[in-house]
Amino acid sequence: MLNLVVARTVAGSPVEIMPMETFEQVMTALVETQDSGSPPTQNLVSLREREVTLHADPPEAQPHLAQMTARLQASGLRVAVYVHGGPLAGGVGKNTSVIYNAQALSGTSTRAPVETQDVASLRLFLAMSSADLDTHVETQDFASLLRRVNTMTGLDAVTLGVGWTGWGSGPQPIAPECRPAWAAKVLEIASALTDLGVRTSFACGMPLCLFSRQQLGHLAALKVTWPIAWCTPQFHVEPSGQLRYCARLRGACGVHISDSRPFEQIARLSDRWSPMKAFCGHANGSSCRSLATRACGGGCLSHLLADWQGPAMAPVPPQAGNVTEGK
Amino acid sequence: MPNILLTNYCNRNCPYCFAKARVKLGTASGQWEMSPEELETVLKYLGPGRGLVSLLGGEPTLHSRYPDIVRSLAERGYDMKLFTNGTTPELRRSLPPASRGLFTIILNLNHPDTYTSQEWAQIEANCRCLGGRLGLSFNVFTTPVSWEYLREAIVTWKLSSVIRIGLAQPIHGTPNTFLTEAQMDEACQALVAMAEAVARDGISLGFDCGFRLCMFSPEQRGTLAECGTRFLFDCKPILDIGPELAVWRCFPFSNEPPVKLTDFGSLRQIEEHFDRRWGPEQARGNTPSCGSCHNRRTGTCRGGCLSRTVSLSRGGDGHA
Numbered sequence: 001m002l003n004l005v006v007a008r009t010v011a012g013s014p015v016e017i018m019p020m021e022t023f024e025q026v027m028t029a030l031v032e033t034q035d036s037g038s039p040p041t042q043n044l045v046s047l048r049e050r051e052v053t054l055h056a057d058p059p060e061a062q063p064h065l066a067q068m069t070a071r072l073q074a075s076g077l078r079v080a081v082y083v084h085g086g087p088l089a090g091g092v093g094k095n096t097s098v099i100y101n102a103q104a105l106s107g108t109s110t111r112a113p114v115e116t117q118d119v120a121s122l123r124l125f126l127a128m129s130s131a132d133l134d135t136h137v138e139t140q141d142f143a144s145l146l147r148r149v150n151t152m153t154g155l156d157a158v159t160l161g162v163g164w165t166g167w168g169s170g171p172q173p174i175a176p177e178c179r180p181a182w183a184a185k186v187l188e189i190a191s192a193l194t195d196l197g198v199r200t201s202f203a204c205g206m207p208l209c210l211f212s213r214q215q216l217g218h219l220a221a222l223k224v225t226w227p228i229a230w231c232t233p234q235f236h237v238e239p240s241g242q243l244r245y246c247a248r249l250r251g252a253c254g255v256h257i258s259d260s261r262p263f264e265q266i267a268r269l270s271d272r273w274s275p276m277k278a279f280c281g282h283a284n285g286s287s288c289r290s291l292a293t294r295a296c297g298g299g300c301l302s303h304l305l306a307d308w309q310g311p312a313m314a315p316v317p318p319q320a321g322n323v324t325e326g327k
Numbered sequence: 328m329p330n331i332l333l334t335n336y337c338n339r340n341c342p343y344c345f346a347k348a349r350v351k352l353g354t355a356s357g358q359w360e361m362s363p364e365e366l367e368t369v370l371k372y373l374g375p376g377r378g379l380v381s382l383l384g385g386e387p388t389l390h391s392r393y394p395d396i397v398r399s400l401a402e403r404g405y406d407m408k409l410f411t412n413g414t415t416p417e418l419r420r421s422l423p424p425a426s427r428g429l430f431t432i433i434l435n436l437n438h439p440d441t442y443t444s445q446e447w448a449q450i451e452a453n454c455r456c457l458g459g460r461l462g463l464s465f466n467v468f469t470t471p472v473s474w475e476y477l478r479e480a481i482v483t484w485k486l487s488s489v490i491r492i493g494l495a496q497p498i499h500g501t502p503n504t505f506l507t508e509a510q511m512d513e514a515c516q517a518l519v520a521m522a523e524a525v526a527r528d529g530i531s532l533g534f535d536c537g538f539r540l541c542m543f544s545p546e547q548r549g550t551l552a553e554c555g556t557r558f559l560f561d562c563k564p565i566l567d568i569g570p571e572l573a574v575w576r577c578f579p580f581s582n583e584p585p586v587k588l589t590d591f592g593s594l595r596q597i598e599e600h601f602d603r604r605w606g607p608e609q610a611r612g613n614t615p616s617c618g619s620c621h622n623r624r625t626g627t628c629r630g631g632c633l634s635r636t637v638s639l640s641r642g643g644d645g646h647a
Contacts, residue, residue, distance in 0.1 A: 076404075194625050208553065216552040217545030221627055226558060289526040293488075293555025 002030070002077075003236045003247065005055040007062040015061045016239040023068055025257045026237055030075070032261070051078040053099065059083050069096050097156070157225070158193055160186060161203035183211045187218060194222040201225035204232070204246070205300030208290045229290070231277070231297030233270045235263055245269060248302035276304055328378070329566035329574075329594060330410075331369055333396065334385035335359045339412045339446075341437060342504040343468035343495035345578035349569060350385050359570045360390050369568055370405075372594050379406045379429075383567070386412055394421035401430070408433065410464070414446040419456040432457060433491055435464040439476055454484035462487035464535075468495030470510045472517035478525050489557070490525070492518065493535040497638040500582040508613075515542045522554040531555030536562050536577075537632035539613060540622050560628040562609070564601040566594060576601040579634030608640065609633050 004026060006018040052072050056062050059081065072079045073096075080097040190200040200223060208229035211219065219228065234246035241257040245266055255265045277291065277298030290296035298304065336351040336358035337344075344352060351358050361369075373380065380400055387393065388411055400407055401423030411418055413434040423430050434454070439447060454461060463477055463486060477490055494514070495505040506514055522532050531554060540560045543551065551558070565577040573585035574597055591597045602609075612623060612630025622628040630636065 194627065197626070213549030213553065214545050215549070217543075217547070217549035220548040220552055220558055221540050221545070221622055223625065223627055226552075227555075289523070290553050290555065292529040293526050293531040294529075295531065295553060295555035 001232065001234055002052045003055060003234050004052065004068075005237065005239050006065065006068060007056045007058065008239055009057050009061070015058075017062055018237075018239040018241075020064050020067075022237075022239070022241040022257065023064065023071075025241060027071060027075070029257055029262050051080055053080045053082050055082045057083060099159070155198050157199040157201055159201045159203050160189065179210050180212075183215055187211075187215055190219060190222050190224060194224075197223075199223040199225060202228040202230075204230055204234070204297070205248075205303065207299040208296035209288075227295060227297075229296040229299075230294075231299065231301050233266055235266060245273075246302065248300070249305075273301055273305070277301065328373075328381050328408075329369075329568050330381045330383040331361065331366070332383050332385060332567060332569040333361050333387040333390040333393065335570055336389065337384055337386040337412065338389065338414060339386070341435075341466070343466055344503060345496065345498065346385070346567075346581060347503050348498055348501045348581040349575075349578075355386075355389055358385070360392075361569075363392070365572055366396065368572060368589065372588065379408060381408045381410070383410045386415065388415045388417040388421070393417055397421050397423055397430075407431070410435065413450045413453050413461075414442070416449060416452070418453045422457075430460065432461040433464045434461055435466065436477060436480060437466075438473055451484070454480065454486060458485045459487050462489055462491060464491040464493065466493040466495050467506060467514050467518070468504050469506070470513045470517070472514055472521070474517075474521050478528060478530060481525075481530055482528055488528075488530045489533045490530065491535055492532050494537045494632070496537055496579050496632040496634045498579045498582060498634060499638045499641055511542055515547065519543070519547045519550055522551050522556055526554040531557070533557035534559040536565070537635070539617075539631040540628040541614070541616075541620070560622075562629040562631065562633050564598045566597060566601075576605065577634075579632065605633055605637070608637050611636055611640070613639070 004018065004023070005016075006023070008016045010016070054062075054065065054068060054072075056065055059065055062068075065081070069079050069081070078097070080099050082099045193200050202225075206229050208216070210229075234244075236244040236247050237257055238244070242253075243255040243257050243259075243262050243266055244253050253266060253269060255262050255269075259265065288296065291298055335349060336354050336356070337346075338353065338355040340352040344350065370380070382396075384390075387409060390396065394417065397407065398421070406429040407423070408431045409418075410433045413436070418432070434450070436450070442450065463480060465474060465477055480486065481488065481490070495503070497503070497505045518532065525531070532551070534557060536559060538558075538560050540548075548558075567575045567578055567581070568588060569575070569585075572588040574588050575581045575583065575585045586597060586600060588597070591600070609630065611618060612620070613632070613635050614630075617623055617630040620628065620630070623630055
């Protein structure tokens with residue numbers, strides 16, 4: 001899975017744009033990695049059916065969006081554009097899927113409210129679109145969430161996020177005592193979406209054991225994309241060309257897309273971090289059969305590393321300087 | 328993605344074989360092979376860009392030009408999935424370069440007692456050579472279900488950790504061995520126990536088509552999910568392309584008249600043809616309750632294998 005942030009809006013700051021030169025470096029690294037036949041190739045070409053996601057917030061801020069999309073598609077990759085609203089006309093081709101942040105569309109996001117015409121623009125792509133929906137239990141009114149779900153007829157899929165915090169940035173997003181209620185409500189949402197003909201997928205980082213065995217059995221009878229509990233390298237490229245394991249592991253990698261074999265460096269970091277998942281606090285650690293069979297990714301790695309930041313057990317996070325060729 | 332039949336003969340003779348109606352079993356030569364021209368025609372239907380080519384037989388590695396076919400497809404950037412019985416040395420001798428796309432091998436492994444010592448030696452040599460590039464396939468065709476040898480093979484030979492699970496289905500008009508409805512409960516319980524047992528070694532199951540949701544209770548499905556099982560409760564046209572570019576909906580329908588590939592403009596049109604042809608039967612499903620089932624309406628279950636439904640309607644013994 002590859003995520004390229006080609007345009008990003010942060011409140012109070014100018015829009016960050018990925019220059020075409022940086023995009024070309026991504027393409028070069030991608031082709032080199034695919035030709036090398038090394039393990040990261042498998043991650044890049046096979047995970048999530050070779051999909052590349054262009055994060056464009058707002059899409060009209062990236063003047064080369066159409067060109068970038070076409071280049072990736074010509075390489076045999078499926079392209080999705082992730083937006084928080086904004087006009088898309090001319091920005092994406094007919095074979096491009098659109099993922100939109102439903103928080104933004106509903107006006108509940110901290111981002112700027114979306115204009116009506118933006119929503120209309122997105123609806124042009126409805127048949128091939130999906131939406132992201134945060135289900136963070138302490139901030140969501142589930143009744144209103146279900147009402148919003150009922151407006152999503154015609155969507156291809158809705159991704160339910162859990163709203164995990166980034167490395168070292170706060171407490172657990174769903175308190176243990178809230179988990180049974182959260183799981184029951186999420187099951188209700190997935191069931192409602194199934195009745196609407198909409199597929200449910202889950203954003204990364206959720207431990208499988210948030211659901212009971214019975215609830216998992218019911219999820220298996222719904223339109224749900226499996227696995228539901230996963231955490232894999234996202235190969236997240238910032239507008240500046242900085243490459244990360246994922247969007248949430250901020251500043252922990254220090255690899256640039258112009259470095260030698262950048263994707264392989266991230267994959268090695270992933271290999272180094274993966275043993276930590278055996279200490280997953282959710283599911284009895286390494287004896288967990290779901291962890292063994294990869295039915296569960298051990299929760300969010302970012303969250304797991306945050307747990308380890310206590311003074312007694314804090315690990316030294318791998319840095320780019322520690323990663324050398326051939327190791 | 329359709330299956331391309333490179334040959335219509337196989338040196339094995341599995342009792343449940345789905346291809347029995349069209350494939351000459353127990354022979355290693357002397358039958359039909361797909362020509363280079365026919366293969367080129369099929370590839371034109373796969374669409375632009377680098378796609379997945381699914382190679383099947385008979386036994387595809389018995390094709391006299393098998394090494395050339397694999398090399399050519401790899402050079403042209405296709406990913407390949409090969410279904411094989413694993414008993415020929417050609418399997419390990421004709422591998423595409425590692426840097427050229429994906430080459431997935433599915434080896435259908437029956438109980439070791441059913442092989443000659445020479446056949447088993449070839450399977451062992453292939454598995455040792457191919458390791459994690461090779462996944463095992465297991466067809467459930469009788470009860471009790473004996474599967475322990477699969478775990479031993481995966482652990483010993485360090486094979487892919489996902490086992491493809493197929494349910495043997497009736498082929499109307501052809502005497503193959505298949506699971507009857509009366510055997511389903513026992514078979515499904517065995518699969519849940521198998522999933523739990525192999526999960527300890529990090530091995531999981533992946534369902535092939537023809538399963539019904541209601542074969543498993545929510546508790547059983549939950550257990551399977553915890554053990555990493557890849558669910559599939561679907562039944563749709565696979566498209567098996569064979570001699571003279573004949574196309575069948577899938578192997579269990581190979582006793583039915585095929586269509587010709589070149590009579591259609593796209594693979595999608597052929598799928599739609601078969602959906603129209605078998606729509607009324609598929610709407611019935613395997614069981615009397617399928618018609619009113621909520622999971623059928625939402626599309627999360629297709630009512631089991633269509634061939635089983637058709638077999639039942641024609642007086643077959645799916646309900647033994």
